Amino acid sequence: MKDVEVEEEENSRMSPRLRSLIGILLMIVASMSYSISTCLLKIIMSQSSVGSFEITSLQSLWVCILCYTYSKAFAKESDLFHLSKEERVPMFWRAIFGYIGLIGLYLSVAFTTLTKATVIFWTMPIFTALYARCFLQETLSVYDWFACFIAFFGMFLM
Numbered sequence: 001m002k003d004v005e006v007e008e009e010e011n012s013r014m015s016p017r018l019r020s021l022i023g024i025l026l027m028i029v030a031s032m033s034y035s036i037s038t039c040l041l042k043i044i045m046s047q048s049s050v051g052s053f054e055i056t057s058l059q060s061l062w063v064c065i066l067c068y069t070y071s072k073a074f075a076k077e078s079d080l081f082h083l084s085k086e087e088r089v090p091m092f093w094r095a096i097f098g099y100i101g102l103i104g105l106y107l108s109v110a111f112t113t114l115t116k117a118t119v120i121f122w123t124m125p126i127f128t129a130l131y132a133r134c135f136l137q138e139t140l141s142v143y144d145w146f147a148c149f150i151a152f153f154g155m156f157l158m
Contacts, residue, residue, distance in 0.1 A: 035118075038105075038109075038114065038117075038118055039114065041055065041105075041106060041109055042109055042114045045106075045109055045110055052103055052106035052107045052110065053103065055106055056099070056102050056103055056106055059102070060099075060102075101121075104121075105117060105121050108120070108121070119155055120155060123151065123152065123155055125151075126148045126151055126152055129144060129148055130148070
């Protein structure tokens with residue numbers, strides 16, 4: 001709990017514009033990194049007999065190792081992986097659906113072009129907005145609905 005309070009205090013010292021800029025830059029780096037990862041996936045799958053489940057397992061193992069190392073190096077508390085009982089079930093389901101999403105992406109790359117698989121995979125913001133509306137009772141403006149429709153329509157044109 002202290003980590004969250006310290007992090008919020010540090011973030012509150014930054015100007016909203018700087019925070020926004022940092023967030024945008026981090027998302028650009030994340031997007032570019034994931035795009036490179038997806039291209040490497042296509043290369044691996046086209047040049048070897050490694051299957052989707054093996055690739056997902058190895059990627060997950062490396063992510064665990066990197067996250068654990070990062071946590072040990074930069075964590076502010078000794079109890080890094082403590083989850084309250086209320087947090088365990090949502091975290092479990094997040095892991096399950098994340099795994100299904102990765103397996104779906106990796107399997108789709110074997111059956112279609114990388115471009116189509118990636119475009120369809122990145123309809124994720126549309127579904128996120130719709131799920132947020134249904135499950136979290138978040139409101140979507142007319143512009144949000146219009147953007148979802150246009151994005152979905154654009155995906156079908158491809």
